[in-house]
Amino acid sequence: MITTFGARLSAAMDARGPLCVGVDPHPALLTAWGLTDDLTGLRRFAEICVEALADEVAMLKPQSAFFESHGSGGIAVLEQLIADARARGTLVLVDAKRGDIGSTMTAYAKAYLTEGSALAGDAVTLSPYLGFDSLAPAFEAASASGRGVFVLARTSNPEGSSVQDAVASKADGERSVAQGMVDAAAQLNVGAPRLGAVGLVVGGNLPTLNLDLSGLNGPILAPGFGAQGGTVADLRRLFGPNLEGVLPTSSRDVLRHGPDAEALRAAVRELRARLTEPAA
Numbered sequence: 001m002i003t004t005f006g007a008r009l010s011a012a013m014d015a016r017g018p019l020c021v022g023v024d025p026h027p028a029l030l031t032a033w034g035l036t037d038d039l040t041g042l043r044r045f046a047e048i049c050v051e052a053l054a055d056e057v058a059m060l061k062p063q064s065a066f067f068e069s070h071g072s073g074g075i076a077v078l079e080q081l082i083a084d085a086r087a088r089g090t091l092v093l094v095d096a097k098r099g100d101i102g103s104t105m106t107a108y109a110k111a112y113l114t115e116g117s118a119l120a121g122d123a124v125t126l127s128p129y130l131g132f133d134s135l136a137p138a139f140e141a142a143s144a145s146g147r148g149v150f151v152l153a154r155t156s157n158p159e160g161s162s163v164q165d166a167v168a169s170k171a172d173g174e175r176s177v178a179q180g181m182v183d184a185a186a187q188l189n190v191g192a193p194r195l196g197a198v199g200l201v202v203g204g205n206l207p208t209l210n211l212d213l214s215g216l217n218g219p220i221l222a223p224g225f226g227a228q229g230g231t232v233a234d235l236r237r238l239f240g241p242n243l244e245g246v247l248p249t250s251s252r253d254v255l256r257h258g259p260d261a262e263a264l265r266a267a268v269r270e271l272r273a274r275l276t277e278p279a280a
């Protein structure tokens with residue numbers, strides 16, 4: 001790949017609008033779509049998502065857990081989805097939330113961020129809670145292959161607060177654990193044009209932000225939008241009126257419109273129109 005992840009993401013968001021759609025094949029969704037909760041149903045679900053959405057949205061985010069739960073065959077479906085969606089022109093963020101000690105991280109980086117690996121999309125989600133620097137092999141692999149990472153900072157779930165809002169002391173004062181992740185990501189993006197390759201995950205449904213994101217120079221994936229209660233007004237309240245660099249992501253609230261491809265596309269267009277209309 002010739003361009004950086006940040007450049008590809010900026011171009012995709014300019015061309016297709018700031019929206020990521022999560023591909024989360026919950027068993028209940030497979031049933032609601034008239035599909036069986038097995039490999040045949042999973043494969044058809046993935047095909048429908050690609051057919052309906054890969055020409056339409058800036059990014060698709062398959063949730064690895066729902067593919068892993070079907071065993072090795074499910075992982076093969078995820079690999080096919082990654083290839084098919086990228087071939088249709090959308091970016092693919094593999095939502096695997098990986099994070100481990102450095103030596104193991106090297107193996108995850110090989111799987112998710114190295115050219116030629118069937119599980120490598122354009123980016124992967126990472127958990128920094130074994131220590132931000134334990135993710136270094138992933139940052140190196142992403143940089144070498146023109147891919148990106150989204151590091152969990154302040155997640156959308158209510159339980160996240162007990163760890164992420166905890167205040168840690170450092171030489172020149174105190175900051176929350178989540179702010180520590182923001183600052184560490186910002187350092188890696190210094191000097192990158194427009195958007196660096198190290199993005200963050202920050203819930204779009206949080207009661208308050210309590211984070212200074214101004215120096216990040218990287219993309220922000222904002223889950224929690226839709227099914228977890230976050231609204232367009234919440235996104236503007238949390239991130240500012242123009243949402244520059246913010247990529248809201250929605251899974252269930254879009255997928256509930258399937259399996260009809262036109263209905264899925266209509267849901268995406270309606271959401272995107274609300275996200276891009278000028279702030280009141």
Ligand SMILES: O=C(O)c1cc(=O)[nH]c(=O)n1[C@@H]1O[C@H](COP(=O)(O)O)[C@@H](O)[C@H]1O
Binds near residue numbers: 154225
């Ligand atoms: O990394 C994520 O995408 C993520 C981070 C987070 O803080 N909260 C969160 O819900 N997610 C993912 O977003 C998806 C849920 O999206 P909804 O169905 O729209 O609520 C799941 O795949 C979650 O794993």
